[in-house]
Amino acid sequence: MYFTKELMDKSSKMARKWEDEVKKAVARHADQKDDWSTVSSLPINRLYGPEDIKDINFEEDISYPGQFPYTRGNQVTGYRGRYWTFRMFSGFGSAKDTNERWHQLLDAGQTGLSTAFDFPTLMGYDTDNPKARGECGKCGVAIDTLEDFMVLVDGIPMDKITTSMTINPPATVLWAMYCAAAEIKGVPLTKIGGTIQNDMLKEFIAQKTFMCPPEPSVKLISDTVEFGTRHVPKWNTISISGYHIREAGSTAVQELAFTLRDGMEYVEDVIKRKGLDVDEFAPRLSFFFNAHIDFFEEIAKMRAARRIWAKAMRDRYKARNERSWWMRFHTQTAGCSLTAQQPYNNVVRTATEALSAVLGGTQSLHTNSLDEVLCLPTDHAVQIALRTQQIIAEETGVTNTIDPLAGSYFVEALTNKMEEQAWEYIHKIDDMGGMVAAIDRGFPQMELADAAYKFQKQIDSGEKIMVGVNKYVIEDEPEIPLLEIEDRIEKEQLDRLNGVKRKRDSKAVKKSLGDMRNACKKAENVMPYCIEAVKNLCTLQEICDVYREVYGEYRDPAMY
Amino acid sequence: MAKRRLRIMVAKPGLDGHDRGARVLARCFRDAGYETIYTGCHQTPEEIAAAAVQEDVDCLGLSCMSGAHRFLFPETVKKLRELGADDIQVIGGGIIPPADFQLLYDAGLKGIFVPGIALDDIVKWIEENIVPNIKD
Numbered sequence: 001m002y003f004t005k006e007l008m009d010k011s012s013k014m015a016r017k018w019e020d021e022v023k024k025a026v027a028r029h030a031d032q033k034d035d036w037s038t039v040s041s042l043p044i045n046r047l048y049g050p051e052d053i054k055d056i057n058f059e060e061d062i063s064y065p066g067q068f069p070y071t072r073g074n075q076v077t078g079y080r081g082r083y084w085t086f087r088m089f090s091g092f093g094s095a096k097d098t099n100e101r102w103h104q105l106l107d108a109g110q111t112g113l114s115t116a117f118d119f120p121t122l123m124g125y126d127t128d129n130p131k132a133r134g135e136c137g138k139c140g141v142a143i144d145t146l147e148d149f150m151v152l153v154d155g156i157p158m159d160k161i162t163t164s165m166t167i168n169p170p171a172t173v174l175w176a177m178y179c180a181a182a183e184i185k186g187v188p189l190t191k192i193g194g195t196i197q198n199d200m201l202k203e204f205i206a207q208k209t210f211m212c213p214p215e216p217s218v219k220l221i222s223d224t225v226e227f228g229t230r231h232v233p234k235w236n237t238i239s240i241s242g243y244h245i246r247e248a249g250s251t252a253v254q255e256l257a258f259t260l261r262d263g264m265e266y267v268e269d270v271i272k273r274k275g276l277d278v279d280e281f282a283p284r285l286s287f288f289f290n291a292h293i294d295f296f297e298e299i300a301k302m303r304a305a306r307r308i309w310a311k312a313m314r315d316r317y318k319a320r321n322e323r324s325w326w327m328r329f330h331t332q333t334a335g336c337s338l339t340a341q342q343p344y345n346n347v348v349r350t351a352t353e354a355l356s357a358v359l360g361g362t363q364s365l366h367t368n369s370l371d372e373v374l375c376l377p378t379d380h381a382v383q384i385a386l387r388t389q390q391i392i393a394e395e396t397g398v399t400n401t402i403d404p405l406a407g408s409y410f411v412e413a414l415t416n417k418m419e420e421q422a423w424e425y426i427h428k429i430d431d432m433g434g435m436v437a438a439i440d441r442g443f444p445q446m447e448l449a450d451a452a453y454k455f456q457k458q459i460d461s462g463e464k465i466m467v468g469v470n471k472y473v474i475e476d477e478p479e480i481p482l483l484e485i486e487d488r489i490e491k492e493q494l495d496r497l498n499g500v501k502r503k504r505d506s507k508a509v510k511k512s513l514g515d516m517r518n519a520c521k522k523a524e525n526v527m528p529y530c531i532e533a534v535k536n537l538c539t540l541q542e543i544c545d546v547y548r549e550v551y552g553e554y555r556d557p558a559m560y
Numbered sequence: 561m562a563k564r565r566l567r568i569m570v571a572k573p574g575l576d577g578h579d580r581g582a583r584v585l586a587r588c589f590r591d592a593g594y595e596t597i598y599t600g601c602h603q604t605p606e607e608i609a610a611a612a613v614q615e616d617v618d619c620l621g622l623s624c625m626s627g628a629h630r631f632l633f634p635e636t637v638k639k640l641r642e643l644g645a646d647d648i649q650v651i652g653g654g655i656i657p658p659a660d661f662q663l664l665y666d667a668g669l670k671g672i673f674v675p676g677i678a679l680d681d682i683v684k685w686i687e688e689n690i691v692p693n694i695k696d
Contacts, residue, residue, distance in 0.1 A: 119575035119626050123602070131604060134631025135575055208577025208601045248580050336580075340675045373675060374657055375627065449583050456584050460678040469676045482657055485627060558600030560583040560590075 002056040011050045022046065039294040039464065040251035041454070042417070048409035056412060061307065065402050069310035071303050071415065073361040074326045078402030083393045084357075085364040087164060087330065088386055091116030091141035092376050093489045094496075095151035098141040103155065104379070108386060113156070113194075114164040114366060116140035117174070122209050124170040124544030127493045136490035139376060140166075144497045144541075146534045149177040150184065158187045163194040164239070164330070169211035171198035172220055173543045176530040179232065193234040195286055195330075198224055199241045201262040201435050205444040206248035208556060211544060214436045216551035218269050220526065225266070226274045227527035229281045236286040238266060239330065245444075246290035247336045249452025252301045255290060256418060257425030258435075258444050260308055263287065264426070265435040267317055278317045282324035291357040292334040293349060299405060300414035302360030305329070308419055308426075330364035331357035338373040341468035343480055346370040351388050358392055359405055365389055375482045445559050497539070504537040512536045513546055520550040566692050569617040571599040571608045573636055576626035581653065581675075585621065588679040592686075605632060609639035612648055619690045624654040634667035641668075647693045651686075 003011075037043045045052075056062065063069060066076035075081060088110055091098045102113055117140040120132035126144045127136050136142050143149055156163070158181070167174045175196045182192045200217035203210045210217070221238060228237040242259035250258070263285060270276055289305065291298050309327035313319040333353035338346040347370050354367050367385040369377030377385070393399055405411040432438045439445070458464040465471050512533035519529045533543055570586045572579055579601055586598040597615050599608060612620045620640070622633055633652050640648055652664060653673035661672055670689065673682055 119628070123575045125575070131575060131602075134628040134635075135626060138627035139576075203577075208579055210577075247578075249584075374655065449587070452580050453584050453587050456588075456679060460680060466676075470678075479658065482659070487630075556579075556600030556602060558598050560586040560598050 002054050002058065003050050008050060008054060015049060015051065018047070035463065038252065038297040039292060039455075040253065040297060040451075041458075042251070042253070042297065048413050050409065052409055052413040053416070056416070061416070062406060062412070068314070068322075068325060069307040070326060071307045072403040072406055074306070074328060074363075079358075079393070079399035083399065084362050084389075085112040085162070085330075086110050086386060086389050087112040087114045087364045087366055088382060089114040089116050089164075089166065089332065089366045090382070091118075092139070092483070093137040093141065093485055094493060095141055095143065095148045097137070097489075099152055099154050099156075101379075105382070105386070106161070108383065109390065110386060112162050112164065112364065115152075115166060117165075117167055118142045121170070121174075121540060122167065124173070124211050124541060124547070126539050126541035127490065127497055129541060134490075136493050138485050142489070142493045143174065143177070144493070144539050145500045145537050146177050146180055147500050147537070148496065149174075149181050149534075153178075153181050153185075158182050158185060159191040164197075165194065166197045168197055168200055168203050168207075168209050169217070169547075170540055170544050171196045172224060172526055172530050173534065173540050175224060175235075175237075176527065176534045179531050180535050189232045190234070192232065195236040195239050196224065197239045197241060197288070199238055199262065199288075201265060201439065202241050202244050202259070204439045204554075205245055205258060205262075206250070206448060207244040210554045210556075212547055212551040213554045214439055216547075217554075218265070218436065219273065219523070220547070221266060222270045222273050223525045223527055225270050225281050225284075226276065226525055228284060229276060233284075236284050236328075239286050239288045240266065241288040243288050243290045243332055245448065246292060246334065248448050249336075249455060250448050251451050252292065252294070252297050253418060253421040254425065254444075254447055254451065256301050256305055256308070257422040257429075259287065259289070260305065260312065260422060261426050261429045261435050263309070264312060264316070267313075268434070271317075278313070278319045279321040279324050282313060282317070282319055283321060283326070287327055287329035289329055289331050289357075289362075290334050291331050291353040291360070291362075293337040293353060295352060295356045296411060296414055297418075298353070298356040299360045300411055300418050302329070302331075302357070302362065303403075303411070303415045304418035304422065306361070307415070308422055328363050330366070331360070331362040332366040333357070333368045335368055335372060338368060338370075339466055339468050340373045342474065342477060343370050343373065345468055346373065347384060347388070350385060351392070354388055355392055355396075355398065358398055359403075361403060371480060371482060374480075376485065378481055378483045380481075442557065442559050445557075449560055500537055501539075508536040509533075509538050509542070512538050513542055516543060516546045517550060520546060564692050565593060565595050566619065566686070566690060567595045567597075567615065567617040568619045568621065568686075568690075569597045569599065569608075569612050569615060570621045570623065571603055571611070571636075572601045572623050573603055573605055573608055573632040574624055574626055574628045575602055576624060576628070577601045578625040579623070581625070582621075582623040585623070585653075585679070585682070588683065592683045605636040605639045608636050609643055609645070612640060613643050613645045616693075617648060618692045619649045619651065619686065622650065622652040624652070624656075627655065629654060629656055630660055630663060633664055633669060637668040649690050
């Protein structure tokens with residue numbers, strides 16, 4: 001037991017007295033509302049006390065920073081050694097436009113880069129594909145060939161700055177471009193660091209950027225894990241993401257459970273398909289969570305996430321290396337919590353969410369800009385978002401001590417609740433035969449659809465509040481300045497792509513694509529062939545067309 | 561004469577997969593008693609127009625979060641008109657800056673809905689503005 005019997009006896013006596021007082025007080029003056037729950041509709045008690053955490057096992061549940069199960073963080077020195085990485089997600093227009101913003105962000109004190117690609121790039125299409133019309137450069141940077149990529153990383157010290165790339169179905173191709181660019185710039189693969197998102201399971205569940213069916217998609221991911229393990233040891237080859245699951249409408253528990261179960265699916269596939277030992281690759285797995293508006297629920301979720309992963313890696317997969325037990329994660333504040341109405345209020349939401357991520361012990365953070373609910377952010381809005389992180393890190397004092405909320409009756413009880421409910425989902429998915437099987441039957445997709453619909457109904461009825469949307473509304477708001485992506489970007493990108501197609505060695509292109517096709521058919525690791533193909537200026541789509549041809553295309557089952 | 565049930569299609573043109581809004585709306589329309597068809601993500605304007613005609617819908621709701629609505633919405637209306645479907649009313653929603661509203665109205669959209677609007681208000685708008693096509 002966590003407390004002595006004497007204390008528990010005293011506490012329950014005092015609790016009874018308090019409960020009597022509450023009854024009287026409520027009879028005199030009723031509570032403002034009946035339902036007190038998190039944004040995910042998890043019921044919250046009026047008060048938490050010793051009774052709520054009496055079953056905690058200190059060693060197995062709380063422990064110390066840098067010690068199993070890492071509830072209190074991976075780093076023994078907390079944020080005193082270094083703050084989290086200030087990593088703002090950015091990308092728009094052409095490679096040149098994005099490169100300029102990157103230099104601006106690095107000059108402003110940002111410590112890592114994070115790339116947003118436009119939809120054609122995300123889906124593995126070139127700018128000249130009819131399906132790409134109207135999309136070029138709109139919500140990320142357009143990349144067709146290695147030539148674009150060289151412009152993107154121009155002047156970026158690839159051996160010093162780590163770069164994250166939000167790319168999923170064509171992750172092999174963009175990572176191949178990064179590797180090829182490093183080689184051209186004389187930086188060995190052992191020196192480059194960064195992350196590719198490369199998490200296809202959450203695409204089928206939530207974000208719907210997909211190309212091939214789940215099974216071959218997981219195979220390509222295992223290829224990157226294997227290649228990274230052998231040749232690019234500082235690279236995080238997957239960022240197992242709950243962010244998009246949450247944005248698509250899940251609850252906090254669903255985000256936690258589906259993300260961790262996705263992670264387990266990848267671990268199992270790499271072990272089975274590649275024959276790697278879990279400790280060879282698990283230390284490079286990374287995660288990505290959402291920091292939503294419900295402050296304590298998010299902190300509890302992040303603390304529980306580290307604990308569940310550590311237990312799963314130690315007990316379920318028998319990992320022996322401590323680094324395999326670590327869950328390292330990036331966090332982004334919740335885009336879906338922001339409002340188009342009274343957009344300056346979004347600064348406050350983002351600051352609160354960022355604070356929860358820091359108190360939850362994130363290693364890396366993106367803060368959304370106040371205008372992102374309307375368009376890609378303007379320079380000024382991005383600066384405020386970055387400054388939000390800097391104020392939290394350097395003014396508020398929250399980084400002075402590690403995991404300051406540990407031991408709080410409420411936070412520990414909520415952390416336990418998160419863990420317990422997440423395991424229930426994880427076991428349910430195990431029983432279905434794993435995540436690919438669960439996706440095939442639409443289980444996580446429908447869980448999200450239900451939660452999203454319920455939340456919208458709660459907003460519409462006023463049961464949950466969004467300030468400026470269903471309460472404290474003002475009519476005729478003044479407009480704020482917005483970033484416009486000019487339509488000329490598409491024309492310029494088309495010209496550039498045509499230029500590359502004219503000048504490249506078409507024999508080398510054909511050979512590279514043939515080699516890719518053979519590798520896919522023989523179930524070889526595609527990465528070495530992919531690097532060769534991008535160096536020979538095969539386009540993104542040409543390589544992805546090989547995947548589509550060999551593995552088939554996935555179509556949205558359109559469930560609602 | 562009894563009014564027949566309204567037939568509505570929710571569609572996602574373009575490459576953007578942010579379908580939370582589209583799926584919530586599809587369910588809302590179903591609950592409102594409409595015959596509802598949801599196309600799923602990644603449809604071209606041509607595919608959507610053909611499906612809308614094939615399904616003989618009264619109203620087509622387009623959802624786009626990527627900023628490509630300036631091209632995709634007018635293009636879908638154009639494809640519908642090319643198929644002679646002048647009677648299908650088109651509405652749209654998503655991340656659409658107010659500055660683009662006029663361009664979309666000029667292209668033939670009847671209504672534009674942006675974040676923050678309640679589901680009931682959308683249904684009410686449809687009740688008031690969309691009349692089922694009586695052809696048979």
